[in-house]
Every structure is written in structure tokens, then in C-alpha cells.
Amino acid sequence: MAILINRNTRLITIGLTGKQGTFHTLQSRDYGTNVVGGVTPGKGGTVHEGIPVFNTTFEAVQETGANAAMIFVPPPYAADSIIECIDAELPLIICITEGIPVNDMIKVKAALKGSKSRLIGPNCPGVITPGECKIGIMPGHIHMPGNVGVISRSGTLTYEAVYQLTQREIGQSTCVGIGGDPVNGTNFIDCLEMFEKDPETKAVIMIGEIGGTAETDAARWIKAHMTKPVVSFIAGAAAPKGKRMGHAGAIISGEDDSAEAKFKVLQECGITIARSPAELGQKMAEVLKK
Amino acid sequence: MNVHEYQAKDLMRQFNIAVLKGGVANTPAEAVEVAKKLDTKVWVVKAQIHAGGRGKGGGVKLARSLEEVEKLAKEILGMQLVTHQTGPEGKKVLKVLIEQGCDIDHEYYCGIVLDRSVGKPAFMVSTEGGMDIETVAHNTPEKIIKAYIDPATGFTAAHGRKLGYALGLKGEPLKKAISFFENLYKMYIEKDCSIAEINPLVTTKQGEVLALDGKLNFDDNALFRHPEIEAMRDITEESEQELEAGKFGLSYISLDGNIGCLVNGAGLAMATLDILKLQGGTPANFLDVGGGATKETVQKAFTIILQDKNVKAILVNIFGGIMKCDIIANGVVDAAKELDLKVPLVVRLEGTNVALGKKILAESGLKITPANDLADAAKKAVDAAKGAK
Numbered sequence: 001m002a003i004l005i006n007r008n009t010r011l012i013t014i015g016l017t018g019k020q021g022t023f024h025t026l027q028s029r030d031y032g033t034n035v036v037g038g039v040t041p042g043k044g045g046t047v048h049e050g051i052p053v054f055n056t057t058f059e060a061v062q063e064t065g066a067n068a069a070m071i072f073v074p075p076p077y078a079a080d081s082i083i084e085c086i087d088a089e090l091p092l093i094i095c096i097t098e099g100i101p102v103n104d105m106i107k108v109k110a111a112l113k114g115s116k117s118r119l120i121g122p123n124c125p126g127v128i129t130p131g132e133c134k135i136g137i138m139p140g141h142i143h144m145p146g147n148v149g150v151i152s153r154s155g156t157l158t159y160e161a162v163y164q165l166t167q168r169e170i171g172q173s174t175c176v177g178i179g180g181d182p183v184n185g186t187n188f189i190d191c192l193e194m195f196e197k198d199p200e201t202k203a204v205i206m207i208g209e210i211g212g213t214a215e216t217d218a219a220r221w222i223k224a225h226m227t228k229p230v231v232s233f234i235a236g237a238a239a240p241k242g243k244r245m246g247h248a249g250a251i252i253s254g255e256d257d258s259a260e261a262k263f264k265v266l267q268e269c270g271i272t273i274a275r276s277p278a279e280l281g282q283k284m285a286e287v288l289k290k
Numbered sequence: 291m292n293v294h295e296y297q298a299k300d301l302m303r304q305f306n307i308a309v310l311k312g313g314v315a316n317t318p319a320e321a322v323e324v325a326k327k328l329d330t331k332v333w334v335v336k337a338q339i340h341a342g343g344r345g346k347g348g349g350v351k352l353a354r355s356l357e358e359v360e361k362l363a364k365e366i367l368g369m370q371l372v373t374h375q376t377g378p379e380g381k382k383v384l385k386v387l388i389e390q391g392c393d394i395d396h397e398y399y400c401g402i403v404l405d406r407s408v409g410k411p412a413f414m415v416s417t418e419g420g421m422d423i424e425t426v427a428h429n430t431p432e433k434i435i436k437a438y439i440d441p442a443t444g445f446t447a448a449h450g451r452k453l454g455y456a457l458g459l460k461g462e463p464l465k466k467a468i469s470f471f472e473n474l475y476k477m478y479i480e481k482d483c484s485i486a487e488i489n490p491l492v493t494t495k496q497g498e499v500l501a502l503d504g505k506l507n508f509d510d511n512a513l514f515r516h517p518e519i520e521a522m523r524d525i526t527e528e529s530e531q532e533l534e535a536g537k538f539g540l541s542y543i544s545l546d547g548n549i550g551c552l553v554n555g556a557g558l559a560m561a562t563l564d565i566l567k568l569q570g571g572t573p574a575n576f577l578d579v580g581g582g583a584t585k586e587t588v589q590k591a592f593t594i595i596l597q598d599k600n601v602k603a604i605l606v607n608i609f610g611g612i613m614k615c616d617i618i619a620n621g622v623v624d625a626a627k628e629l630d631l632k633v634p635l636v637v638r639l640e641g642t643n644v645a646l647g648k649k650i651l652a653e654s655g656l657k658i659t660p661a662n663d664l665a666d667a668a669k670k671a672v673d674a675a676k677g678a679k
Contacts, residue, residue, distance in 0.1 A: 277561035
């Protein structure tokens with residue numbers, strides 16, 4: 001079961017023949033992902049590393065029956081690639097690209113509405129269902145199949161959380177990096193809803209950041225709808241005001257979206273808080289024992 | 291990316307957004323020349339720095355004669371202007387904007403910014419102009435009227451009516467305000483702004499609708515398609531180290547503590563600062579080496595961290611995903627040797643090729659304190675910084 005991706009996922013990579021696209025597609029295939037094709041305009045009809053290449057996503061989907069895409073296209077063209085995937089009616093689009101202009105993503109967001117597609121990212125590490133399917137740039141070997149769902153806005157901080165779980169032999173059902181950009185395709189609540197419905201998921205780790213209201217909106221949703229326990233950490237308690245800390249999303253401008261304010265709301269909504277990022281594994285172990 | 295008020299107003303003029311006549315000056319003599327060309331009896335001399343609250347800090351003054359323009363320009367140019375956004379050290383004023391005065395009838399607020407929760411630009415107006423808008427939003431949220439602009443429709447006449455009537459305008463000023471809003475939105479989209487804020491927006495006794503101030507911020511990710519905006523960058527407003535770091539794909543922010551940090555990934559880098567504080571330490575910087583770091587960028591990162599004389603210890607925290615631990619380890623060893631590193635160095639490596647990375651560090655002959663996990667790394671770095679005092 002798990003969520004979003006599993007053994008039946010058939011993946012195409014948009015921007016397959018580039019350096020990053022090639023490297024991470026092969027890494028995903030080595031992990032066990034069923035890679036059925038790739039898209040690079042102008043290279044249709046060729047075979048790259050044993051993978052058939054198509055000129056358009058539409059053609060790739062028709063020929064291979066793909067049901068998921070991973071995007072490795074440079075920022076100026078990435079939004080167009082997402083729109084191409086929406087047009088091809090791909091159910092799942094995972095965009096790894098970092099640095100897409102916000103206005104491009106606003107248009108993408110509008111195009112997603114009412115479409116048949118779900119977008120994960122952009123600016124994200126991807127999605128992994130341990131032992132079954134990996135779509136993204138995360139190191140596969142730190143994961144372990146199991147029952148904890150992981151959702152995060154960050155890349156390496158997600159690996160940190162996963163690593164702490166695996167060290168304690170707590171496996172993961174699916175790990176989703178929703179991305180650090182201000183406008184993204186899938187938010188915390190979307191993932192929480194899927195984890196709540198997934199019989200294999202017993203508990204969830206949610207890793208947030210300063211800036212915006214995504215975490216507090218999620219906390220209120222959890223309080224109202226979620227029966228499974230949630231453990232959470234918010235990065236950026238030590239960040240100075242008015243500074244952008246790498247992620248465009250992580251800009252702290254007012255009191256309301258500080259780490260302190262978010263921790264407070266999370267706690268009020270019955271979520272188990274890890275004040276230190278080193279405590280995520282331990283807190284989850286405690287929650288699972290209850 | 292930020293620009294100065296005078297640059298923002300030049301851009302606004304290109305979009306037919308009404309602003310007062312004025313010009314920028316680098317010297318008191320230039321200020322007088324600019325002032326002479328303006329058909330007015332009252333001038334406003336405004337310090338040009340990238341920070342709000344300039345008026346309260348004494349950076350905006352009214353002049354009633356050309357002599358006074360010169361005197362005020364002399365005072366303001368070169369002053370260390372302190373506002374609530376500059377920090378206690380303030381910012382040196384290198385340019386002033388000389389503008390004609392006007393007869394203000396009423397002050398309003400208008401601004402466009404992305405609302406992340408809906409993924410659309412929010413156009414906000416308020417009758418409470420000239421005040422700190424965050425205070426207004428906090429105390430009287432009902433006094434801020436919002437219109438969300440869908441990318442498919444763009445700014446429509448309906449948006450204009452909603453916002454204009456919300457300010458209580460009628461007749462000519464209403465028409466002028468609606469056209470002002472429409473043009474402001476056009477500029478916001480065409481130039482990939484991340485903030486376009488006019489505070490105050492004023493109506494004058496003569497029925498004009500004008501931007502008295504203008505704050506524009508641009509989406510860094512969109513600068514590749516706006517060389518004309520990139521050309522407005524004022525590097526004297528940016529930290530030298532942050533600029534230098536940016537050239538190498540590093541994201542660096544200077545902080546006031548004594549533990550230098552080198553981390554991969556923005557989230558993990560923020561979390562590393564958090565855990566250092568929890569352990570009783572103080573980070574000297576935020577530094578994300580990014581996903582594609584090489585030996586050279588790691589070396590550059592060390593150079594930048596060590597330029598900060600407060601650094602008493604360095605913590606390297608790498609969770610290799612795209613990045614391989616052996617590459618980082620080689621970079622760390624080379625940098626430590628070449629820079630003749632004197633401060634204690636704590637290194638925590640995890641992820642891709644971790645065994646190889648740890649081996650490289652252990653066999654380097656350098657005094658590197660290895661750490662087993664995040665908590666261990668933070669504790670060792672805090673202890674090292676304390677011991678070094």
C-alpha cells in the first residue's frame with residue numbers, strides 16, 4: 001500500500017539525458033523503480049542507458065503507459081515541463097528542479113486545478129516508498145520499509161529524520177519531500193490525508209520550517225481529522241528576522257510564522273513536538289510505544 | 291533582490307504609475323541641481339538605503355529653500371542611518387532622492403504580495419496609510435481589504451472597483467486609483483516582483499492619486515529574464531561575504547555567534563543552528579553548500595567562515611544525498627591544510643560514501659573531532675568553542 005508510489009509505478013524522467021537526470025534515474029532504477037522511458041526534445045527514438053527516449057511527454061505516456069514523471073529540467077523551462085505532464089494526464093508529477101520563478105509556479109498551480117495530475121515539489125528531494133520505489137535524489141540505503149510516514153519541506157533534514165528512524169529499526173511507509181518553495185503542488189494536509197487513509201501507516205513525522213502558515217494549517221487539520229499520532233519539528237528557531245535562509249519559503253518576517261509560534265500551535269493541536277532535530281527518532285519511538 | 295526607492299519610482303514611471311517628480315543625487319551640489327529643475331516651493335530630501343523606517347530615523351526631511359536642500363543633503367549624505375530594520379550599527383547613506391512636495395489630502399496603503407496559502411498574488415489596500423502595515427494587520431485585520439488575482443483573469447475591472455471603493459474613493463480619484471492599481475499589478479507580474487508596496491499611497495488636495503513611497507522586491511529566481519533589474523543591484527547594500535559566497539553557489543548569512551557552520555541543505559543548516567542554540571552555543575553563520583558542492587566550493591566555504599574573526603570552532607554537518615561524503619572529506623582536509631586551520635574542527639558525516647569519507651578524515655593526520663550523530667556533533671562543537679575562549 002503506502003502512498004503515492006509503489007511496485008506498480010511506471011516512471012518516466014523528463015530531462016533524462018542531462019547529467020543530473022541520468023544519474024538520479026539510474027540510482028532510482030538500481031533501487032528497484034520501474035523506469036519505462038525518458039523525454040528529451042530532439043532525442044526521440046534514441047535509447048539512453050537502456051531507456052527509450054521520446055520527444056514529448058504525451059508520446060512517452062502513450063508508448064510506455066507511464067503513470068509517474070520525475071522532472072530534472074533547468075529552472076527557466078521546468079514550469080513548461082510540468083504543464084506538459086499535466087497535459088499528458090500523468091497522475092503523479094515529481095519536480096526536483098530548484099529555482100523556478102514564483103510567477104511560473106502560480107500559473108502551474110492554476111493549471112493543476114481540475115486536472116488529473118498531482119504535483120510534488122518543486123525544489124524537493126522526491127518521494128520514496130522504501131523497498132518498493134524511489135523517485136528522487138534521496139540516498140535509498142538509509143531507508144527501511146515500515147509504518148511511519150514522513151513529510152517534509154526540506155531535503156537533507158528529511159534524510160536526518162529517516163536515518164534516526166532506521167537507526168532505531170523504525171521503518172517508513174512513504175517519505176514525501178513537498179519542497180521548500182512558497183508555491184508548491186502538494187501541501188502537508190494533502191499528505192496527511194493520504195497517510196490517514198493508508199492502512200500501512202501507523203504514525204507520521206512532519207518536518208516544517210519558519211515562514212508561511214502551512215504547518216499551522218496542517219496542525220489544525222490534524223486536530224480535527226487525524227486519528228494517527230504525529231511528531232513534528234520546525235526548523236529555524238535560531239534564524240534571525242527578515243533573513244532568507246536558503247529556501248524561498250523560509251523567510252521570517254513577523255511573529256506569527258516564527259518557529260516558536262508554530263511549535264505553540266502544534267502543541268495546542270495535540271502534536272508531539274521535538275524541540276531538537278536530534279530528537280525526532282526518539283520521540284517517534286516513544287509515541288509508537290504508547 | 292531589493293532596489294532603492296528612486297529606482298522603484300523610475301520603474302513605476304515606465305508603467306504609468308503616478309509618482310512625484312524627483313531625481314537622485316550623490317552630492318549636495320547635485321541635490322541642488324535636481325531641486326532647481328523641480329517646479330515646487332517645497333522639497334523632500336530622502337535618504338536612499340534598503341531599509342524601512344527612514345523617516346523616524348531622521349533620513350527624510352522637508353526643505354523650503356534651495357539653501358535648505360543643500361544643507362539637508364549635506365546632513366543626510368554620509369550619515370549612519372539607524373532604523374528598526376538596519377540593526378543598531380545602521381547603514382551609511384550614499385544617495386538622496388530629491389522630490390517635489392505635495393498637498394496630501396489622505397494617506398492610504400496598497401501592496402501586492404504572494405499569499406502562499408492560496409498560491410496567488412494578494413492585492414491589499416487599507417485606509418490606514420503611512421503606518422506600519424504589520425501593526426495594522428495585527429491589531430485591526432478588518433481594515434485590510436484583499437483581492438486575490440487569478441493568473442487566468444489577471445487584474446480585472448472588478449478587482450479595481452473592489453479595492454477603490456474599499457478606500458472610500460469616488461469620482462476622479464476613484465478612476466485614478468483603479469488605473470494606478472491596474473498598472474501596479476501589471477508591473478508586479480511583468481517584472482517578477484515578490485513585493486510591490488506603496489505606503490503611503492496618497493490623494494492630494496488637487497485630486498491626484500500618487501505613490502509617495504515605493505518598495506519593490508524582486509524574485510531572485512526570475513532575475514535570469516530581467517537583466518534590466520539585475521543592473522539595478524546596489525552591491526554596497528549587500529554583505530561582501532554573502533556576495534562572495536553567492537558566486538560559488540553557497541548560501542551564506544552572517545550571524546553574531548562563535549561557531550562556524552558548514553552544512554548541506556537549507557533545512558538541515560537551519561536545524562543545525564537550532565540544535566547549537568539548544569546546546570547552549572551560538573552559531574556564527576548559516577552556510578548551505580548546496581547539493582552540487584565540489585572540493586573547491588568546500589574550500590571557499592572555509593575561507594568565508596574564517597573571515598569572521600569571532601569564529602572559535604567550526605562544525606561541518608553533512609548528510610550526503612546527491613553530495614558524496616568522500617568529496618566533502620577531501621575538501622575539508624585540503625582546506626584545513628591550505629588555510630592552516632587553527633580553530634577546532636568538528637565533523638559529522640552521514641549518507642552516501644560515508645565510510646570512505648570518515649576514512650579520509652581519520653588518515654589525514656589533522657586534528658579533526660569526528661561526531662557520531664547530530665546531537666553529538668552539536669555538543670562537541672559547543673564544547674570546543676567554549677574551550678577555545
